[in-house]
Amino acid sequence: MKPAGFAYHAPDDLDHALDLLAELGDDAKVLAGGQSLVPILALRLARFDHLVDLNRIGVLRGVERADGALVVRAMTRQRAMERVDDVPLLARATPLIGHFQIRNRGTVGGSLAHADPASEYPAVALALDADLELASRRGRRSVPASEFFQSTWTTTADPDEVLVAARFPRWEGRAGFAVEEVARRHGDFALAGAVCAYEPGARAAIALFGVAPTAVRAPAAEKAMLAGVPADEVAHEAVRDLQPADDVHASSATRVRLARAVVRRAVTGAREEAGA
Structure with a gap:
């Protein structure tokens, strides 16, 4: 067609x-x-x-570091995130997005604004408490990732607004990061995925994607992770309240089982990298 x-x-x-x-x-x-x-x-x-x-608008391309954060302008190509070393979750999520031809054309802002529930970048933004900057003729405003994603393909952006940048906080010091997902083939949308960031004794962040109308945080699992609870029990906490819809790709029960597995792997990987 x-x-x-x-x-x-x-x-x-x-x-x-x-x-x-x-x-x-x-x-x-x-x-x-x-x-x-x-x-x-x-x-x-x-x-x-x-x-x-928006492809001819130069001010919407590029990356800068300011005030402890990585500021990614919306039209920055996804492939550029593979070389970002100070926000490891971005670098590790990017190779999982489609294929290299997709990443050569796809943009960070486009992925965030599209708000696909099986997409990696919204989960990264949610886990890192990123702020998303919107612009319109009425002015500019900053929206926390936790308030930006409303439902499948739906955000809080108004029709006259453009997402111009995303601000990802950088985690300093001894920390570990992991991105895990299950897809039928490499490059397919994830049936279930998880991103995890961990700083021993200080903070933990876990977000899941592919299992709800938007990416979701798992605060109970984060608390358990900080308390040193075994990874399998952390994963159980992460999926306790999940109720994914059945669809042609997987049943609800299958997605919950996969989500538990990817959270367990992500928690284990982040802890190992942090030396915990």
Whole structure:
């Protein structure tokens, strides 16, 4: 199939893009890397009268370090995250995203804004308490990752807003990190996945993806991990309240079993790396 007809806009600067979104409202959709949106349009699962392409806007590309955080601008290609060494969860999650051709075109901001529940980056953002910066003609605002993701493919961003950057806190000192997932084939969306960060005696963060309408934190499991509880018991706490939907890819019970397995592996890996 081919997409339904639409008007294509390719602004050269952010102000022009924001003007277009303010004018066009719900009839417009932002185009970043296109690795999720273009297939959806081609299958006619969604239709928009206007596409606003952000690829010519240079200020939306690049990475900088400021105030203890890694600031990733929204149009930064996913492949660049493979070389980020001060936010290990980003570097380890990235090779699991599709295939290298996807990562060459896909963007960090596009993945976050698309909010697919089986996607790795939203889980990383949630685990690290990242802040997401949104811009519109009305101004800018920062939204914690915990408030940004609302449901499948749904965020708190308004139709006239653009995600311009994500701020990922850096964990200093002795810490361990792990990303684990199960997929039918490498590059497929995860049936269940987990990201884990651990600083012995100080803090732990566990987020799951592929098992709910959004990525989810596991605070009870984090508390258990900090207390030194065995990894299998931590994993049990992480999945205690999960109720994934049955679908053509896996039953709810299967996803829960897989989630428990990936949490156990992630907790074990993060602890080992931290020397705990």
